[in-house]
Structure formats: C-alpha cells, structure tokens
Amino acid sequence: MSVLSGKNILLGVTAGIAAYKSTYLVRLFIKAGAHVKVIMTPASKDFVTPLTLSTLSKNPVHSAFYTKEDENELWNNHVDLALWADYMIIAPATANTLSKMTNGTCDNLLLATYLSAKCKVFFAPAMDLDMYKHTSTLKNLKKLESYGNIMIPAESGELASGLHGEGRMAEPENMVSFIEKEILSGLPLKDKQVLITAGPTYEAIDPVRFIGNHSSGKMGFELAKEAANLGADVILVSGPSNENVNHSLIKRVDVVSAAQMYTAVHQYFNDCNIAILSAAVADFRPVSIASGKIKKKNGLTIELAQTKDILASLGEEKKDQFLVGFALETDNELENAKGKLQRKNLDLIVLNSLNDKGAGFKKATNKVTIIDAEEQCFEFELKSKTEVAKDIFNEIIKRL
Ligand code: CTP
Numbered sequence: 001m002s003v004l005s006g007k008n009i010l011l012g013v014t015a016g017i018a019a020y021k022s023t024y025l026v027r028l029f030i031k032a033g034a035h036v037k038v039i040m041t042p043a044s045k046d047f048v049t050p051l052t053l054s055t056l057s058k059n060p061v062h063s064a065f066y067t068k069e070d071e072n073e074l075w076n077n078h079v080d081l082a083l084w085a086d087y088m089i090i091a092p093a094t095a096n097t098l099s100k101m102t103n104g105t106c107d108n109l110l111l112a113t114y115l116s117a118k119c120k121v122f123f124a125p126a127m128d129l130d131m132y133k134h135t136s137t138l139k140n141l142k143k144l145e146s147y148g149n150i151m152i153p154a155e156s157g158e159l160a161s162g163l164h165g166e167g168r169m170a171e172p173e174n175m176v177s178f179i180e181k182e183i184l185s186g187l188p189l190k191d192k193q194v195l196i197t198a199g200p201t202y203e204a205i206d207p208v209r210f211i212g213n214h215s216s217g218k219m220g221f222e223l224a225k226e227a228a229n230l231g232a233d234v235i236l237v238s239g240p241s242n243e244n245v246n247h248s249l250i251k252r253v254d255v256v257s258a259a260q261m262y263t264a265v266h267q268y269f270n271d272c273n274i275a276i277l278s279a280a281v282a283d284f285r286p287v288s289i290a291s292g293k294i295k296k297k298n299g300l301t302i303e304l305a306q307t308k309d310i311l312a313s314l315g316e317e318k319k320d321q322f323l324v325g326f327a328l329e330t331d332n333e334l335e336n337a338k339g340k341l342q343r344k345n346l347d348l349i350v351l352n353s354l355n356d357k358g359a360g361f362k363k364a365t366n367k368v369t370i371i372d373a374e375e376q377c378f379e380f381e382l383k384s385k386t387e388v389a390k391d392i393f394n395e396i397i398k399r400l
Helices: 019-031 042-046 050-057 080-082 095-103 109-116 130-135 135-146 173-187 220-228 258-269 310-317 331-345 385-397
Strands: 010-014 034-038 066-069 072-075 087-093 119-127 155-158 162-167 193-198 233-238 250-254 273-277 284-286 304-306 323-330 348-353 368-372 377-380
Touching: 010 019, 010 080, 010 095, 010 109, 010 258, 019 034, 019 050, 019 087, 034 050, 034 080, 034 109, 042 284, 072 377, 080 109, 087 095, 087 109, 087 173, 095 109, 095 119, 095 135, 119 173, 119 193, 130 135, 155 348, 193 220, 193 258, 220 233, 220 250, 220 273, 233 258, 273 310, 284 385, 310 323, 323 331, 323 385, 331 348, 331 368, 348 385, 368 385
Parallel strands: 010 034, 010 087, 087 119, 193 233, 193 273, 233 250, 273 323, 323 348
Antiparallel strands: 066 072, 155 162, 284 304, 348 368, 368 377
C-alpha cells in the first residue's frame, strides 16, 4: 500500500503538451488508492479532454467558476475543493501558470483553488529548454519554493519542440515516487521501527482443539496501519485473525500460540523504537498437548500452566523503547490499569472497560482511556478503531 492510499489528491492541469501525461498520473494515483479530482485551466482542454480525465479520476472535472447544467448554474467552490485536498499537484505547470502562482493572480478556477489551498502543493514544471532556463522562470521556481510549495524537478531529454535538454515534465512513475518519498520524509514516525502484537493466541489441547478467545485482531491491525501511515516500519506479530493488511511498510509475522508470540516479539524488540502490545494473549496453556484427538468420555480435566507474560518481559528488558500495553478490565478499571502500568514498566497503558457499550472484542468501535507513566488519565469518546489508533499514536508522539 502506498502512502497515497485513501488520500484526496487535487490535480491541476495547465496548457502544455505534457498534459497528456496527466492522464497516466491520474491512473497511477488511483492505482495507489488515492481519491482524485481534476481542475483544468480552460486552455488545457485543447491538449487533453475533460472526458478522459473525468473517466480516469471517476470524478467530474472542473475548469470554470461555475458549471452550466440545463437551466441550473452550479458554483464550483474553489475553497471547498482546496479544503477537500490532502495534496494539490499542478502537473504540468506551464511558465505562464508558474508566473501567475508567484504573483497571486487569480484569473481561473485552478489559480483561485491554489490560493485557497492549505495542504502541501507540488508543481511539475513543463516547458521548452530556453523558457525553463530564462531568469524569470528560475526566479519564479525559487519564489514558489520559498512559499513552501514543492517542485517536482523537470527531466532532461527530447522536448516536444525537437530540442534536447531540461524542461520535460517528469515521467508519471517518477513523479509518483517523488511525491511518495517527499510525503514520507515529512512524517513523524519516519525512520522509526514499531512493533505491534494483535489478535488472540490459540493454545492447543490436541491436534483439533484449542483454548482461545474472541479477539479479532482489529485494534492491532488498525494500529499497524496508522503507524505505517505515519511513516514507520512496522512489524505486526499477529495471532490467528481474519484481518488483512497490505502496506509496503508493514511486515506481518503470523503466530499461533503465546509461546510463538513471545519468541517472535523478542526477535524484533531490540531494534524497535515503539512496541504496542494489543494482543489478547492466553494467560493459560494446557501443560501437555495430546498427540491424538481426545475421544469423548464422561468428563475431562485439563491441567493448565501460566503462559509467559510477553509485555512484562519487555518491561524488564527495555532500554529506550517506548512501551505500550493494553488492559481489558471489568472491575476497578483505573486502579487495575495503573497497577499493570507500574508492574510491567510501561510508558502508556490503553484501558478498555468491558462495561462500556461498543468497546471490546469483535467490535468496529472502541472506547479507551489512556494512562501515561505519570498516571495522568485521558478519557476518549466511543470511536471507530481507526480513530482510536490515531488517538493512541497522538499520545505516543507527544511523549517521544
Ligand atoms: N499480555 C502479554 N502476555 C501475556 C498476557 C498479557 O503480553 N501472557 C499483554 C497484553 O497484550 C496486554 C497486557 O498484557 O497488553 C494486559 O493484558 P491483560 O490480560 O489485561 O492483563 P494481565 O497482565 O494478563 O492481567 P489479568 O489477566 O490478571 O487482568
């Protein structure tokens, strides 16, 4: 999965021959999982049709301040478009548009939206060799960078005029990897390694039966996705779970039992910066596993032994890792969670109370209280587990 997945990208197309490459760019953004809207300058429609771009982006293309539909005139609100965008990308950016952008000229919808944009703005210059080298163009490029806009450098090669040199808009694949790298470099967990446990563990009784619990793994998977979205390299050690994840920054390690989870976690803990143990690890395992299926009989006693507490073992071992545990409680919730925080030498503990409606196993939502090492408590509303993962990382990042 790309860092662009789920992001809103506003693509501005201006009137240069490289506009045909914008169609490929839209395809690549969509393939990366982004939502795309396109704004064209009126003159760019001579180079590529709005129909092509609307079909590829799966959204209407805007090029004027209002759209005439039958007798209704619809206002294309540049402020709404700008606020919708997580990233704005102007590609190709002609010398004319670059000049207007530097001066704050606002004579078309694209420029008005650019002026309203609060998000990161990328621009990909595209023009002929001598225009690209002209002092005024070079000045404009510098000025736009000083405004905080990010230039996707033009490439060298054969230009539409037949000349050879710099000025050619970057190839769409190169633009996408440039944008992805740039986004990643600004993320708060870049270069951090995050270890997460998720799901239940299964403790075998015989070859067909086990002791398990109702954990779905959803909370841990959401934490892994959020960590990756924040730029971290993630190791997700998961017990049996139907959850799926597909992200280039997440390495999934599947385990079944508490003992296997213990080994996997210890293999990665030394190199990690943050460890979040959200798995519902079985506290007991059968002392011996029957080699064949246990036959029906009148009653059965299974002797159980305690599993090793993975979180507590990390608390003993930790050097400068930031260690986060979970506590699922039914009584004396705060007191028990604070006890676990101290006993297991944690930096944060996330408390779920089974008394809260909508919290706990197999739900898409959760209601948590986060307690830090100073025993300060932060209580959150009932939210989707995706949002809860964001809250947890906000609290972690504040304390790193
Ligand atoms: N945990 C763990 N290894 C275990 C048991 C629990 O790593 N063998 C971790 C969980 O992943 C969670 C935290 O410990 O982050 C708390 O688990 P919980 O079951 O609530 O607490 P316990 O310490 O097992 O205490 P109790 O069961 O008595 O409430």
